[in-house]
Amino acid sequence: MPEFDVCVIGSGAGGGPVAATVAAAGRSVVVIEKGRWLRREDFFKDELGRDRHDSYTPDLHLEPQVVEDRNGSGGWSARPTPEAGWDFWNGSLVGGASNLMSGFFHRLKPQDFRLLSEFGPVDGANVADWPISYDDLEPFYDRVERVVGVSGRAVQHGLADRRSSADFPYPPLVEHPLAQWFDRTCVERGLDPIPVPRAILPHPVDGRRGCEYTGICAGYGCSSGAKGSSRAALLSRAVATGNCEVRAESMAAGIVSDARGRAVAVEYFDRERRRRRVTAKVFVVACQAIETARLLLMSTGPAHPRGLANRHGLVGKNLLFSAAGFGIGHLPFEKFSTSEVEELRSPFPFLNRALQDWYSFAPENGSARMKGGTLDFLLLHPDPISRAIAQTSAKNGPLWGWPLKRRLVRHFREEQHVRFEVFADWMPHDDCHVTLDPDVRDHWGLPVARVRVGRHPRNKRVVEFLTERGAEVLRAMGAERIRTRPSAGPSTNLLAGTCRFGDDPRTSVLDRDCRAHDVENLYVTDGSFMPTGGSVPYTWTIYANSFRVADRIVERLD
Amino acid sequence: MTTELPKTASRGGWGYRLSRREFLVRIAAAGLVAGALARCGAARQDGWRMAELDEMGARLTTAEWETIAAAQDRLLPSAPDSPGARDVNAIGYLDGAMLFLIGSEARDLVRRGSVRLNELAEGRGVTRFSALAEATQAELLHELHDETDGDWTAVVLRHTLEALLGDPVYGVNTGQVGWTWLGIVGRYPRPPRAEQGRGG
Numbered sequence: 001m002p003e004f005d006v007c008v009i010g011s012g013a014g015g016g017p018v019a020a021t022v023a024a025a026g027r028s029v030v031v032i033e034k035g036r037w038l039r040r041e042d043f044f045k046d047e048l049g050r051d052r053h054d055s056y057t058p059d060l061h062l063e064p065q066v067v068e069d070r071n072g073s074g075g076w077s078a079r080p081t082p083e084a085g086w087d088f089w090n091g092s093l094v095g096g097a098s099n100l101m102s103g104f105f106h107r108l109k110p111q112d113f114r115l116l117s118e119f120g121p122v123d124g125a126n127v128a129d130w131p132i133s134y135d136d137l138e139p140f141y142d143r144v145e146r147v148v149g150v151s152g153r154a155v156q157h158g159l160a161d162r163r164s165s166a167d168f169p170y171p172p173l174v175e176h177p178l179a180q181w182f183d184r185t186c187v188e189r190g191l192d193p194i195p196v197p198r199a200i201l202p203h204p205v206d207g208r209r210g211c212e213y214t215g216i217c218a219g220y221g222c223s224s225g226a227k228g229s230s231r232a233a234l235l236s237r238a239v240a241t242g243n244c245e246v247r248a249e250s251m252a253a254g255i256v257s258d259a260r261g262r263a264v265a266v267e268y269f270d271r272e273r274r275r276r277r278v279t280a281k282v283f284v285v286a287c288q289a290i291e292t293a294r295l296l297l298m299s300t301g302p303a304h305p306r307g308l309a310n311r312h313g314l315v316g317k318n319l320l321f322s323a324a325g326f327g328i329g330h331l332p333f334e335k336f337s338t339s340e341v342e343e344l345r346s347p348f349p350f351l352n353r354a355l356q357d358w359y360s361f362a363p364e365n366g367s368a369r370m371k372g373g374t375l376d377f378l379l380l381h382p383d384p385i386s387r388a389i390a391q392t393s394a395k396n397g398p399l400w401g402w403p404l405k406r407r408l409v410r411h412f413r414e415e416q417h418v419r420f421e422v423f424a425d426w427m428p429h430d431d432c433h434v435t436l437d438p439d440v441r442d443h444w445g446l447p448v449a450r451v452r453v454g455r456h457p458r459n460k461r462v463v464e465f466l467t468e469r470g471a472e473v474l475r476a477m478g479a480e481r482i483r484t485r486p487s488a489g490p491s492t493n494l495l496a497g498t499c500r501f502g503d504d505p506r507t508s509v510l511d512r513d514c515r516a517h518d519v520e521n522l523y524v525t526d527g528s529f530m531p532t533g534g535s536v537p538y539t540w541t542i543y544a545n546s547f548r549v550a551d552r553i554v555e556r557l558d
Numbered sequence: 559m560t561t562e563l564p565k566t567a568s569r570g571g572w573g574y575r576l577s578r579r580e581f582l583v584r585i586a587a588a589g590l591v592a593g594a595l596a597r598c599g600a601a602r603q604d605g606w607r608m609a610e611l612d613e614m615g616a617r618l619t620t621a622e623w624e625t626i627a628a629a630q631d632r633l634l635p636s637a638p639d640s641p642g643a644r645d646v647n648a649i650g651y652l653d654g655a656m657l658f659l660i661g662s663e664a665r666d667l668v669r670r671g672s673v674r675l676n677e678l679a680e681g682r683g684v685t686r687f688s689a690l691a692e693a694t695q696a697e698l699l700h701e702l703h704d705e706t707d708g709d710w711t712a713v714v715l716r717h718t719l720e721a722l723l724g725d726p727v728y729g730v731n732t733g734q735v736g737w738t739w740l741g742i743v744g745r746y747p748r749p750p751r752a753e754q755g756r757g758g
C-alpha cells in the first residue's frame with residue numbers, strides 16, 4: 001500500500017497548487033524539496049548577504065550545470081556553470097523561485113494558445129498550438145487571483161483579458177505618482193496603459209501581512225508574507241490541513257518505475273545524505289523546467305530505458321526562456337517644477353504599468369504580421385550596491401574618485417529612473433534543450449543538466465522592435481540619457497518547455513491534463529508543459545495550470 | 559535575466575559562497591580583528607592574533623593593508639560632507655573578504671596589484687605608494703588600471719562600494735553614513751548580527 005496518495009517533487013509555483021488542492025480535498029500528500037524551509041522571519045533586506053554568499057541557490061561547485069553555447073567557429077562549447085559565470089538555479093528553498101519573484105503577473109492571451117494557427121510556422125522553429133484554450137485555463141487564472149492573492153484593477157483596453165469575475169479580489173497596491181505621468185503620456189500617444197497585476201497582497205489576509213512597500217521584491221524573500229509565493233500562499237495552508245508533509249532538504253535522485261512502466265516511488269537523499277524512498281499512488285514533478293527534464297532523464301526503469309516518459313526522446317526538447325530586452329531613462333529633477341520633483345521623489349516603489357499595444361505587429365518591411373510582446377515599466381530595484389556599481393562605468397573608461405562621488409549623488413539624490421523590460425516569445429527550436437551531461441556530476445554523484453542555449457534569430461528581431469517602442473515612450477515622458485539593451489540571450493529566471501503537452505504522443509511528452517503519455521500516474525506541473533511561452537512572464541500561468549491539473553488528480557483519486 | 563534584478567555577483571566567478579550564518583560569523587570575526595588592527599598598529603605584533611591570521615592564511619599584510627587603503631582613498635575619497643573609503647572600514651572589509659568571499663584568483667590579483675603599486679612608486683622615488691602625494695597616487699592607479707585591464711580597480715572598487723552601502727552588521731557603512739549620504743531608506747527588516755544569524 002503506497003504511503004501517500006500524492007508525492008510532489010519540487011515545492012515552487014508548479015508544486016504548491018497540487019499540494020494545497022490535494023490536501024484540502026482530504027488526501028495525503030508529501031512534498032519532496034531539495035532546499036531548506038525558511039520562514040518569513042528568515043528573510044532580510046540584506047544585499048551583501050544576497051549577493052555574496054547567496055543563501056537561496058546551490059553552490060555551483062557542489063551542484064553545477066553545464067552551459068552549451070555557440071562558439072566562434074559555429075560549433076558548440078560546453079562549460080560547467082562555475083566557469084561559465086551564469087547558471088539556471090533560481091531558488092532552492094521551500095516555495096522555490098516563487099519566493100524570490102517580483103510578482104509581475106500577466107495572463108496569457110488567447111492567441112498565445114494558438115501561435116501556430118494565428119501566425120503560421122516560423123522557419124527553423126518548432127511552433128505548436130496548445131491542446132487547450134484560454135477559456136479552459138480562465139477559471140484557474142481566476143482561482144489564482146483569490147487563492148494566491150493577486151492585486152490589480154481590471155481595465156478595458158484592446159487586449160483586455162476575458163474574465164469570469166468582474167474585478168480583482170484585491171485592490172491595486174499604492175502606486176508611485178509616475179504611474180499617472182505614464183498614463184498621460186501613453187493616452188496622448190494613443191496607447192493603452194495597463195495597470196500591472198501583482199501577486200502581492202495590499203492588506204493582511206489569513207495571517208499574511210499586507211505589503212510594506214520596501215520594493216525589495218526581486219531576488220528577496222518576502223518578510224511580510226504579502227508576496228504570493230507557493231510557500232506563503234499555498235504550502236502553509238496545505239500543511240495546516242494535517243494532510244501535507246513537506247520534506248525539506250530532500251534531493252530527489254530518481255523516480256522508480258515498475259515493469260509495467262508505472263511510477264512507484266521516489267528515491268531521494270535526505271539532509272544526512274541518506275538514500276531514502278517514498279511511495280505514492282500519483283507522482284507530480286515540478287522542479288522547474290530544466291531540473292524536471294533532468295530528473296525524468298535520470299529516472300530510467302525496465303519500461304523506460306531512455307528515462308521516464310521519454311519513449312520518443314522528447315524530454316528536454318524545446319526548452320523555453322523569455323526573449324528579453326531592457327531600457328532605462330533618467331528624469332533629472334532640475335528639468336521639473338518643485339511640485340513635479342516632489343512627485344518624482346515619492347518613496348512608493350511601484351510603477352506597475354505595462355503596454356501590450358505591440359502584442360502582435362506588422363513589420364515595416366511589409367512582411368506578415370508577427371507575434372510581439374509586452375513592455376513592463378517599473379522603477380529601479382532599490383538595492384544600493386548594485387546601483388552604485390553600475391555608476392562606475394562611463395563611456396571613456398571607469399569612473400572613480402570625485403567624479404564617481406558626484407555621479408552617485410546625481411543618481412541617488414537628483415534624479416528618478418524609469419526602466420522597462422520586454423517579454424516576448426522565445427522561439428522553441430532544436431538547438432535549445434536539456435540533456436544529461438555525460439561527465440559532470442554533482443556532489444550527490446548524479447549526472448547534471450547540460451543546457452544548450454541556441455537562439456532563434458526571430459527572438460532578437462522582435463525584442464529590438466519592442467525595445468525601440470519602449471524607448472519612444474520614455475522619451476515622451478521627458479526622460480533623458482535613454483539606454484536600451486535588446487538581449488539575444490536567455491532570461492535564466494523564466495524557464496518553461498522541455499515536456500510539451502499535446503494530444504499526439506509522438507510529438508508531446510504530456511497529454512492535455514499534463515499526465516505523461518507513457519506513465520499513467522505521472523504528472524508534470526511546472527512550466528515544462530508549455531509548447532510556447534507566450535509574451536508575458538510565466539508564473540501566473542504555471543500556478544493556474546497546476547490548479548487545473550490538481551483538480552484532475554483529485555478526481556482520479558475519488 | 560528579466561523581472562528586475564541582475565543575477566547575483568557571486569555568479570560572476572568571484573569565488574565560492576558560504577552559508578549566511580558562516581558568512582556573518584566569519585566576516586564579523588574578521589571585522590573585529592581588522593578593526594583592532596586598524597586602531598592600533600601595535601596589534602599587528604600581537605602574537606596570538608598573528609598566529610590566528612597565519613593559520614587562516616589569506617589576510618592582508620601590513621604593507622598590503624597600507625597600500626590598498628591608500629588606493630581606496632583615491633577610489634572613494636573622504637570629504638567633510640560625504641564619507642569615503644576610510645569612513646566605512648573599506649579596508650577592513652576587503653581584508654575580511656580576502657579570507658572569506660573572493661576566490662584565490664581575485665585574491666592573487668589584489669595582492670599583485672598592491673606589489674605593483676609599490677613598484678611603480680619606486681619609479682617616483684619613494685618605496686611606499688602610500689607615501690606619495692594624492693595626485694601621483696591617482697596617476698599610478700591609472701597605470702595599474704591599464705596594466706590589469708581594469709580588473710584590479712574593479713575588484714577593489716567593488717568592495718569599497720560594498721563597504722559604503724552594505725548593512726552595518728558587516729562592520730561597514732559605519733553608523734549608516736553611506737546610506738545617510740545618499741538618502742537610502744527603508745531597508746528593513748535588517749539582517750541580524752552574526753550571533754543571532756538565522757536561516758544560514
Ligand SMILES: Cc1cc2nc3c(=O)[nH]c(=O)nc-3n(C[C@H](O)[C@H](O)[C@H](O)COP(=O)(O)OP(=O)(O)OC[C@H]3O[C@@H](n4cnc5c(N)ncnc54)[C@H](O)[C@@H]3O)c2cc1C
Pocket residue numbers: 009010011012013014015032033034035090091092093094095096097098099100101102103104105106218219250251252253286287288289291292295493494495526527537538539540542560561562563
Ligand atoms: C528574481 C526573480 C524574479 C522573478 N520575477 C517574476 C515575475 O515578476 N513574474 C513572474 O511571472 N515570474 C517571475 N519569476 C519567475 C518565477 O519565480 C518562476 O516562474 C516560478 O517560480 C517557476 O515555478 P516552478 O515551480 O517551475 O519552479 P520553482 O518555483 O523554482 O520551484 C522548483 C523547486 O523544485 C526544487 N527542486 C529542483 N530539483 C529538485 C530535486 N531534484 N529534488 C527536490 N526538489 C527539487 C527547487 O529547489 C525549487 O524549490 C522570477 C524569478 C526570479 C528568480
